[in-house]
Amino acid sequence: MLSSLLISSEIKFKENESMSLHTTMKIGGKARYFITPENTKELVFSVNACKDEGIPFVIAGNLSNSVFSDGGYDGAVISTLMCKGVKPMGDDIICECGAGLSAVAYYAYKNSLSGLEFSYGIPGTVGGALVMNAGAYGSDISTVAKSVEAYDHESGKTVNFSVEDCEFSYRHSVFSSGRYVVLSAVFALEKDCKEKIKSAMDDFTSRRKEKQPLDMPSAGSVFKRPEGRYVGQMIEELGLKGFSVGGACVSTKHAGFIVNNGGATCADLKKLIEIVKEAVYDKYSVRLECEIKFID
Numbered sequence: 190m191l192s193s194l195l196i197s198s199e200i201k202f203k204e205n206e207s208m209s210l211h212t213t214m215k216i217g218g219k220a221r222y223f224i225t226p227e228n229t230k231e232l233v234f235s236v237n238a239c240k241d242e243g244i245p246f247v248i249a250g251n252l253s254n255s256v257f258s259d260g261g262y263d264g265a266v267i268s269t270l271m272c273k274g275v276k277p278m279g280d281d282i283i284c285e286c287g288a289g290l291s292a293v294a295y296y297a298y299k300n301s302l303s304g305l306e307f308s309y310g311i312p313g314t315v316g317g318a319l320v321m322n323a324g325a326y327g328s329d330i331s332t333v334a335k336s337v338e339a340y341d342h343e344s345g346k347t348v349n350f351s352v353e354d355c356e357f358s359y360r361h362s363v364f365s366s367g368r369y370v371v372l373s374a375v376f377a378l379e380k381d382c383k384e385k386i387k388s389a390m391d392d393f394t395s396r397r398k399e400k401q402p403l404d405m406p407s408a409g410s411v412f413k414r415p416e417g418r419y420v421g422q423m424i425e426e427l428g429l430k431g432f433s434v435g436g437a438c439v440s441t442k443h444a445g446f447i448v449n450n451g452g453a454t455c456a457d458l459k460k461l462i463e464i465v466k467e468a469v470y471d472k473y474s475v476r477l478e479c480e481i482k483f484i485d
């Protein structure tokens with residue numbers, strides 16, 4: 190049994206854990222197991238234990254881009270949040286998968302290292318950012334990633350990826366397939382003046398505060414950016430700001446975000462997304478693609 194394997198290895202877990210407590214959108218039913226490995230060795234062990242026991246599993250970073258269905262997840266959610274080590278390596282830094290992007294960017298700033306300023310304020314982990322090729326303000330994680338160590342749970346081997354092997358594209362990478370568990374990454378940064386780094390981080394922070402509904406639960410931008418168009422602008426032009434289904438509501442601050450006004454279900458969110466997609470297609474002939482990952 191999975192629980193006995195975890196107990197005998199002293200790996201912490203909970204059963205029937207509500208995922209609404211862990212997603213930034215505060216949506217999701219109960220997961221059968223919620224496992225919190227304390228290091229990458231325990232992370233790999235947990236993955237292998239699930240495979241051996243035939244239990245479906247999903248890797249969770251900060252769940253800032255993920256939503257679970259209302260019926261929950263009949264499997265194991267394996268959280269990386271305790272694997273959060275960050276160390277210098279010359280002008281590079283090496284980070285474990287669960288390190289928060291903002292914490293890593295702040296660490297880089299403290300060490301006068303530039304390159305991660307854009308990521309300050311993205312509420313994800315290093316692992317989630319590599320899967321999503323997270324980006325902002327004209328930059329993304331592919332611009333700083335030097336190498337990534339990941340566990341291939343199909344072959345049972347740990348693989349080292351160069352940046353080329355990562356196959357980064359817009360909000361996508363080789364890690365998006367679910368075959369690999371990102372364990373750690375090396376970011377190549379450049380020495381620069383601390384004040385300059387801090388001022389860029391401050392600028393991005395104030396732009397986020399001004400434009401984004403940071404005081405409401407959300408999963409960030411709901412849709413990927415289509416070529417040559419701004420999603421928020423199209424949705425706003427359609428008069429959909431503030432439009433809601435149950436507790437899910439198109440943000441009045443940024444129409445590209447959907448916020449949880451309280452008690453939103455995954456069904457509310459999905460229905461609202463479909464309404465927005467249809468309205469955008471009818472007016473602009475643009476098919477929006479969802480950036481949020483739905484897990485069921």
Ligand SMILES: Cc1cc2nc3c(=O)[nH]c(=O)nc-3n(C[C@H](O)[C@H](O)[C@H](O)COP(=O)(O)OP(=O)(O)OC[C@H]3O[C@@H](n4cnc5c(N)ncnc54)[C@H](O)[C@@H]3O)c2cc1C
Nearest residue numbers: 250251252253254255313314316317318320323324371409
């Ligand atoms: C207020 C707000 C603002 C945001 N702003 C931005 C922004 O500016 N730019 C941007 O790109 N995104 C933004 N996001 C979205 C989100 O923060 C990013 O996509 C982030 O990279 C997701 O990281 P995470 O750790 O939360 O990933 P999760 O949501 O936990 O996971 C995302 C996917 O990655 C997988 N995964 C996570 N960790 C691993 C791992 N170690 N190994 C293998 N698979 C893994 C998960 O299974 C899932 O498929 C924002 C979100 C919010 C709520």
